[in-house]
Amino acid sequence: MxxxxxxxxxxxxxxxxxxxxxxxxxxxxxxxxxxxxxxxxxxxxxxxxxxxxxxxxxxxxxxxxxxxxxxxxxxxxxxxxxxxxxxxxxxxxxxxxxxxxxxxxxxxxxxxISNIIKRTIAMELREIQSMRLVAQHLSVSNSTVIRVLEKVAEPLEANHIYLPQHLSIDEFKSVKNVSGAMSFLFLDAQNHRLIDVVEDRRQNQLIDYFMRYPKESRYSVKTVTMDMYSPYLAVVKDCFPKAQIVIDRFHIVQHLNRALNSFRIRVMNEAKKKSETDYRKLKKQWKLLLKNEWELDVTDYRTHRLYEGLVTEKMMVDYLLHINPRLRQVYTLVNDLRFALQRHDFDQFKTILEESRKYVLPKKVRTTVQTLFKYQEGIRNACLYTLSNGAIEGVNNKIKNIKRSGFGYRNYSHLRARILISYRLTASQFEPKALHYKEEKRRQEEKEKAKAN
Ligand SMILES: [Zn+2]
Known part of the structure; x- marks a missing residue:
C-alpha cells in the first residue's frame, strides 16, 4: 500500500x-x-x-x-x-x-477537470502570459481557462465599504470598446495594495462609483495622490471633501521636461536651415539637455563625435544653449523648478513660478507654468508628504505587459479579472474545494434540521 x-x-x-x-x-x-x-x-x-x-x-x-x-x-x-x-x-x-x-x-x-488543475490555472493567471498559453501548458481548452478566470476573480471584488486614508489614483489604457479607452485604478498609497479597477475614468462615472462607499469611509480619506488631470479635482472635491490633493512629483518633473523638450524641438527645426551641425547636436543630445543641470559632469573631458576636441557634459550643454538665448531661459527655469522640487522647497518653487510671469515665455512653456499654478496646492503637499505614485506606475506597467502578452484584450471584464487576480489573489485564498465542501455541509445540516422539525 x-x-x-x-x-x-x-x-x-x-x-x-x-x-x-x-x-x-x-x-x-x-x-x-x-x-x-x-x-x-x-x-x-x-x-x-x-x-x-x-x-x-x-x-x-x-x-x-x-x-x-x-x-x-x-x-x-x-x-x-x-x-x-x-x-x-x-x-x-x-x-x-x-x-x-x-x-x-x-x-x-x-x-x-480536477480542482488541482483549476488552482494551477489560477496561479498561472497571476503571471504575465497569455491565457492561450496557460491553456496550452495545462492541456485544457481556452474556455476552461476563462471559466476559472471568471470564477476566481469574483470573490476578489472590492467590498465598497472600506477606503484607506491615503489613496493613490491613476488611469491606464484599457480595451477599445470602453468609452475613451481609458480606465481607472486606485490603490492604498501606504501599503501599495490594489483596491479596485473602474471601467470608465470620466468624472461623472467616478463620482457615481465613489458615492457607493459609505460617507464615513469617504470622509476618512486624508490624501489623494494623482497626476495633473483636472476631472480628478472635482471627483476629490465631491467624494473626499476632507482629503488633500498631492500631485505626484514624478508627473511634475515629467510636465517640465515635456515643456523643455518641445521647445528644444522648435529650436532644432529653426536651426535646420542655418546650421546642419547645430541641428544634429540638438537632435541627438536631447537626453543630455533633460539631465539635471546640477548633475552634469564638469571634470571628465572626453572626445565626442559631434564636437571638436575634448568636451565635458557641461560644455556641450553650454554649446546647445548658446544656439538660442530663449532656450537657455527655458532651460534655467525648468532646472530651477526641478531643483526646488527635489529639495522639497515649495516657497522657492512658488517664487520661481511668480518670477517667470514677468518675462515672455514660449507658448507651450507658458501653458505648463499656468498648469503648475493651478495645481500649486497639490505641489505644496507633494513637498510636504513623502507619498508618490511610484507603486501605481508599477501596476500600470504590469497591466501593459499583461495586455501585450495576450496581444491586446477585447473583453474588458477579462482584463479586469486578470488585474484583480494579479494583485489580490494569494495562494491561500483559492481553495474552491474548501468552499465547495463548506456549502455542501451547510446544505446537509439544513436538510437534517428541517427533518428533525
Ligand atoms: Zn433515498
Missing amino acids: AHTHCIKKMLGIEDPNIYLDDMPVVFEENKQVKNIVVQGKLSYTPRCCKKCGITNDSHQDIIKNGTKLSTIKLTHINFQPVLLRLKKQRFLCKHCAQTFIAETKLVERHCF
Whole structure:
C-alpha cells in the first residue's frame, strides 16, 4: 500500500476515500498525446441518501450498486497530462429506490477537470502570459481557462465599504470598446495594495462609483495622490471633501521636461536651415539637455563625435544653449523648478513660478507654468508628504505587459479579472474545494434540521 500512498501524495490527491490500484500508473497515447493514467476507485459508506436525505445509521438502507467510470484531468507532469481514471461507487437507496454516485472534493460534480488543475490555472493567471498559453501548458481548452478566470476573480471584488486614508489614483489604457479607452485604478498609497479597477475614468462615472462607499469611509480619506488631470479635482472635491490633493512629483518633473523638450524641438527645426551641425547636436543630445543641470559632469573631458576636441557634459550643454538665448531661459527655469522640487522647497518653487510671469515665455512653456499654478496646492503637499505614485506606475506597467502578452484584450471584464487576480489573489485564498465542501455541509445540516422539525 505504501507506494500508492506516495503516488497519491505526489499528485496532490488528498481524499482518503480514493484508493489507487496496486499497479496504478499506465501510459496511453491518444491523438498523439501521451497521457499518464492513474487508476483508482472512489468508495465510502455514505452518511445519508443524496436523493431523499434519509440517514444511513444502520448501514442497511443504502447499499453499493456498481460503479461509474470517469476520467479526470488531474495535473501535468513533464509536459504530459496526468489523468485519473476513477471508478466511482454507485449507491442504491432502499428507502427511495434511487441511485446516486459517490462524490469527491477532488473534482466538482459533472466536471472532468480536477480542482488541482483549476488552482494551477489560477496561479498561472497571476503571471504575465497569455491565457492561450496557460491553456496550452495545462492541456485544457481556452474556455476552461476563462471559466476559472471568471470564477476566481469574483470573490476578489472590492467590498465598497472600506477606503484607506491615503489613496493613490491613476488611469491606464484599457480595451477599445470602453468609452475613451481609458480606465481607472486606485490603490492604498501606504501599503501599495490594489483596491479596485473602474471601467470608465470620466468624472461623472467616478463620482457615481465613489458615492457607493459609505460617507464615513469617504470622509476618512486624508490624501489623494494623482497626476495633473483636472476631472480628478472635482471627483476629490465631491467624494473626499476632507482629503488633500498631492500631485505626484514624478508627473511634475515629467510636465517640465515635456515643456523643455518641445521647445528644444522648435529650436532644432529653426536651426535646420542655418546650421546642419547645430541641428544634429540638438537632435541627438536631447537626453543630455533633460539631465539635471546640477548633475552634469564638469571634470571628465572626453572626445565626442559631434564636437571638436575634448568636451565635458557641461560644455556641450553650454554649446546647445548658446544656439538660442530663449532656450537657455527655458532651460534655467525648468532646472530651477526641478531643483526646488527635489529639495522639497515649495516657497522657492512658488517664487520661481511668480518670477517667470514677468518675462515672455514660449507658448507651450507658458501653458505648463499656468498648469503648475493651478495645481500649486497639490505641489505644496507633494513637498510636504513623502507619498508618490511610484507603486501605481508599477501596476500600470504590469497591466501593459499583461495586455501585450495576450496581444491586446477585447473583453474588458477579462482584463479586469486578470488585474484583480494579479494583485489580490494569494495562494491561500483559492481553495474552491474548501468552499465547495463548506456549502455542501451547510446544505446537509439544513436538510437534517428541517427533518428533525
Ligand atoms: Zn433515498
